Amino acid sequence: MKDIVSVDHLRVEFATDSGPVVGVEDVLFTIAPGETVCVVGESGSGKSVTSLSLMRLVEFGGGTIVAGALRFRREDGTELDVAAASPAVMGEVRGNEIGMIFQEPMTALNPVFTIERQLTDGLMLHKGLSQAQASARALELLKSVRVPEPERRLKQYPHELSGGMRQRVVIAMAMACEPKLLIADEPTTALDVTIQAEILALINRLKRENGMAVLFITHDMAVVAQMADRVVVMYRGKTVETGTVDQIFTAPKEDYTRALLAAVPKLGEMKGKPAPERMRLIGDESARAARVAPVARKPQVLLEVKNLTTRFPVKGGILRRTLAQVHAVEDVSFTLNVGETLALVGESGCGKSSCGRSILRLVKPTSGEVWIGGRDIGALSPYDLRKARADMQMVFQDPFASLNPYRRLKDQVAEPIVNFGLANGAALKARVEELFDRVHLPRAFLNRFPHELSGGQRQRVAIARALAVNPKLIVADEAVSALDVSVQAQVLNLMMELQEDLGLSYLFISHDMAVMERIAHQVGVMYLGRIVEIGSRAAVFDNPTHSYTKQLLSAVPIADPTKRRFADDLAFKPIKSPIFPLGHQPAPSVYTEVAPGHFVLKD
Amino acid sequence: MKRFKTTKGLIGIFLLTIIALVAILGPMILPPDAATKMDMLARRSPPNWNHLLGTDQLGRDMLARVILGARTSLEIAVSAVLMSIVLGLPLGLVSGYSGGWNDNVLMRLVDTLLAFPALLLALTISAVLGPNVQNTIIAIGVAFTPYLARIIRGEALKVAQMPYVEAARASGTTDGMIMLRHVLPNILPAVIVQATISLAFAILAEAGLSFLGLGTQPPAASWGLMIQASRDQLDVAPWTALVPGAAVALTVLGLNMFGDVLRDILDPKSK
Numbered sequence: 001m002k003d004i005v006s007v008d009h010l011r012v013e014f015a016t017d018s019g020p021v022v023g024v025e026d027v028l029f030t031i032a033p034g035e036t037v038c039v040v041g042e043s044g045s046g047k048s049v050t051s052l053s054l055m056r057l058v059e060f061g062g063g064t065i066v067a068g069a070l071r072f073r074r075e076d077g078t079e080l081d082v083a084a085a086s087p088a089v090m091g092e093v094r095g096n097e098i099g100m101i102f103q104e105p106m107t108a109l110n111p112v113f114t115i116e117r118q119l120t121d122g123l124m125l126h127k128g129l130s131q132a133q134a135s136a137r138a139l140e141l142l143k144s145v146r147v148p149e150p151e152r153r154l155k156q157y158p159h160e161l162s163g164g165m166r167q168r169v170v171i172a173m174a175m176a177c178e179p180k181l182l183i184a185d186e187p188t189t190a191l192d193v194t195i196q197a198e199i200l201a202l203i204n205r206l207k208r209e210n211g212m213a214v215l216f217i218t219h220d221m222a223v224v225a226q227m228a229d230r231v232v233v234m235y236r237g238k239t240v241e242t243g244t245v246d247q248i249f250t251a252p253k254e255d256y257t258r259a260l261l262a263a264v265p266k267l268g269e270m271k272g273k274p275a276p277e278r279m280r281l282i283g284d285e286s287a288r289a290a291r292v293a294p295v296a297r298k299p300q301v302l303l304e305v306k307n308l309t310t311r312f313p314v315k316g317g318i319l320r321r322t323l324a325q326v327h328a329v330e331d332v333s334f335t336l337n338v339g340e341t342l343a344l345v346g347e348s349g350c351g352k353s354s355c356g357r358s359i360l361r362l363v364k365p366t367s368g369e370v371w372i373g374g375r376d377i378g379a380l381s382p383y384d385l386r387k388a389r390a391d392m393q394m395v396f397q398d399p400f401a402s403l404n405p406y407r408r409l410k411d412q413v414a415e416p417i418v419n420f421g422l423a424n425g426a427a428l429k430a431r432v433e434e435l436f437d438r439v440h441l442p443r444a445f446l447n448r449f450p451h452e453l454s455g456g457q458r459q460r461v462a463i464a465r466a467l468a469v470n471p472k473l474i475v476a477d478e479a480v481s482a483l484d485v486s487v488q489a490q491v492l493n494l495m496m497e498l499q500e501d502l503g504l505s506y507l508f509i510s511h512d513m514a515v516m517e518r519i520a521h522q523v524g525v526m527y528l529g530r531i532v533e534i535g536s537r538a539a540v541f542d543n544p545t546h547s548y549t550k551q552l553l554s555a556v557p558i559a560d561p562t563k564r565r566f567a568d569d570l571a572f573k574p575i576k577s578p579i580f581p582l583g584h585q586p587a588p589s590v591y592t593e594v595a596p597g598h599f600v601l602k603d
Numbered sequence: 604m605k606r607f608k609t610t611k612g613l614i615g616i617f618l619l620t621i622i623a624l625v626a627i628l629g630p631m632i633l634p635p636d637a638a639t640k641m642d643m644l645a646r647r648s649p650p651n652w653n654h655l656l657g658t659d660q661l662g663r664d665m666l667a668r669v670i671l672g673a674r675t676s677l678e679i680a681v682s683a684v685l686m687s688i689v690l691g692l693p694l695g696l697v698s699g700y701s702g703g704w705n706d707n708v709l710m711r712l713v714d715t716l717l718a719f720p721a722l723l724l725a726l727t728i729s730a731v732l733g734p735n736v737q738n739t740i741i742a743i744g745v746a747f748t749p750y751l752a753r754i755i756r757g758e759a760l761k762v763a764q765m766p767y768v769e770a771a772r773a774s775g776t777t778d779g780m781i782m783l784r785h786v787l788p789n790i791l792p793a794v795i796v797q798a799t800i801s802l803a804f805a806i807l808a809e810a811g812l813s814f815l816g817l818g819t820q821p822p823a824a825s826w827g828l829m830i831q832a833s834r835d836q837l838d839v840a841p842w843t844a845l846v847p848g849a850a851v852a853l854t855v856l857g858l859n860m861f862g863d864v865l866r867d868i869l870d871p872k873s874k
Binding site: 360362386387389390393394396397398401402403404405406407415416419420449451462465466468469 | 765766767769770771772773774775776777780784785788789869870871872
């Protein structure tokens with residue numbers, strides 16, 4: 001069987017103001033018909049540039065294919081030299097013989113066209129179908145990607161669909177002309193795990209049914225393990241290693257591949273371990289030796305949340321009246337002990353971030369109490385609240401946006417200290433230097449600006465800022481979600497080290513079950529604003545009791561190709577809306593204690 | 604790119620320096636009546652050795668008038684724009700950052716002002732206060748404030764939603780400090796761009812007021828007045844429009860280039 005795609009020593013350069021920059025420099029791999037090849041690598045490794053080059057879309061981003069060959073076997077059996085093909089020929093190939101799925105389902109669809117129009121455009125252009133024929137085919141396509149109520153969806157606009165449904169439409173668009181090759185560039189990165197599982201299953205089924213080859217670009221080793229026939233590992237624009245999925249996972253040849261695999265937390269690997277454990281990092285043996293010691297002292301409560309409820313108004317009409325309310329957080333109660341980590345997990349929109357913000361009073365809760373160190377945060381005056389902020393700090397998700405681009409790092413780290421008047425002059429300088437040492441950043445960074453640092457380094461700055469006033473509680477809202485796995489592991493290890501040394505308590509808000517299993521003492525699973533299950537890590541992960549927890553855990557992809565499991569892509573359970581009419585009083589949360597300290601919401 | 608930026612900056616600074624020198628030194632060097640002295644035998648004469656840039660309909664030397672007009676025009680334009688910044692910046696900043704009722708009240712106020720064309724507003728203010736340089740500045744300054752306030756509010760609204768503002772709030776920074784240290788530096792580029800554009804319009808606004816007898820009073824010279832006066836004779840003496848027009852154009856060009864460079868200097872990413 002002849003390869004459908006062969007990429008041979010591809011080199012792509014980007015023209016910039018300071019001369020050409022190499023995007024990828026030595027990439028080679030092949031794809032056989034009906035095969036899934038996963039290109040995996042961290043950000044900046046050139047994986048997207050490679051896929052865009054195959055479509056010759058890279059030129060629209062200012063890139064040029066400088067050297068190497070890109071060959072694509074066309075439908076009629078002729079071999080097309082993609083690098084040299086004319087724009088007219090590429091126009092025929094794109095969308096017709098090669099389909100593409102992009103990462104962001106929100107922006108890949110044009111907001112002013114109906115779903116029908118988005119689907120039929122390509123069909124009429126490439127296949128010369130009439131409007132009626134194209135519409136019929138569009139309906140067929142929506143059925144094949146298992147969109148519920150396809151007839152109605154055709155007439156809808158993208159904003160009327162959920163993220164998962166939009167990605168199904170994007171896939172339907174890519175599949176419209178029955179391409180021989182489907183390029184999927186991080187198609188599930190922006191989606192929740194349960195939806196990710198459905199989409200992965202869908203791509204697999206379509207591949208099987210149509211015998212199409214798939215080039216799957218991802219940063220997620222777990223997704224690779226679930227999807228790939230063969231794997232291409234990329235690092236800094238070069239192919240590091242290629243091999244079958246089993247080879248890569250069981251006997252990686254290159255150090256980089258080994259490091260990448262080591263940094264990936266695997267769900268279930270913490271079974272039977274009493275306390276959180278640091279991530280393994282190749283070349284950092286200290287991490288292996290130092291374990292987070294089980295909390296030996298008598299547990300002492302730091303944070304107590306009682307019946308916390310936060311609702312946001314939905315306004316509308318000319319007078320901007322409140323028409324309904326979003327029940328973001330609904331009757332949430334929990335406690336967090338000194339020196340421990342509570343993980344709040346759940347899918348997007350479940351209210352976990354609102355919960356964290358309500359605790360810090362960054363949004364005003366509707367009702368409920370938040371006690372930190374014996375003080376009711378909710379009852380404080382604005383002045384006292386500002387003072388109380390010294391005890392509770394926050395680390396945000398996006399290290400690019402949570403630092404002010406116009407301020408030097410030392411000033412940003414010093415800001416909380418200045419706010420509380422804790423130090424000035426030489427003492428302040430010394431404290432900031434100490435904080436930089438603490439988070440393992442070189443002091444040379446003190447005078448730099450945020451854009452000069454990588455994502456991981458910035459997140460360290462954000463952690464240093466949070467530590468500056470010796471808080472007791474740090475709320476980490478998806479603090480490592482935007483980072484590459486190896487960097488994520490380093491930052492998590494740093495946070496665990498700080499917890500050990502300083503006795504910090506973390507409220508960790510995350511969607512990533514595998515990471516939370518690694519670092520949490522207690523886990524709370526949130527769904528529709530409520531905690532549906534809460535208990536010790538072992539209790540929740542080893543003995544999930546609530547149906548939602550089970551569903552969530554079964555959807556997490558595991559970074560082990562021998563443990564493939566595919567969700568049935570028919571199991572389509574959209575999350576219910578958290579919007580209720582004014583005056584709606586939901587029932588209070590009632591829990592059953594299934595085991596000591598393990599509570600499950602009664603439905 | 605780096606080189607280009609500095610060249611552009613140098614041109615901008617060079618142009619502005621020349622214009623500033625002319626505006627400051629001109630009145631000191633030229634005889635006091637240079638701008639008003641009429642050469643009745645050489646009315647509307649094209650550029651020649653006696654009158655390097657020609658003369659206007661009254662036989663006044665264009666070179667002397669454009670040099671002496673620089674001071675009036677720039678003084679009024681720069682002061683008026685500074686005034687609109689002083690008024691508009693806090694207005695827009697508070698409105699955009701605090702939102703809610705403050706925003707509603709302030710912006711309805713601004714909208715009311717925006718409903719009048721800027722020139723009409725300036726005209727009214729100027730007419731009420733009386734025609735002199737100081738009142739012209741106030742009139743143009745106030746008339747330009749709502750535009751600036753609107754733009755600053757939009758920028759402040761955007762910046763106020765950035766995670767670093769929330770991060771500052773979470774670490775106990777007061778609202779005043781957040782506005783000063785976090786919001787202001789991030790909206791400054793937009794303010795600079797708007798200010799340089801406003802300057803050009805302020806020069807022309809002064810011209811408009813002068814034309815209606817409310818700005819600079821003849822026979823004193825200002826660029827705007829000269830452009831207005833050239834209106835009837837564009838076909839026979841185009842230089843009477845070209846000379847002051849070129850002066851305005853060069854000033855605006857210089858300001859724009861300088862503004863771009865200033866913005867780059869303030870942007871830590873360019874370092």
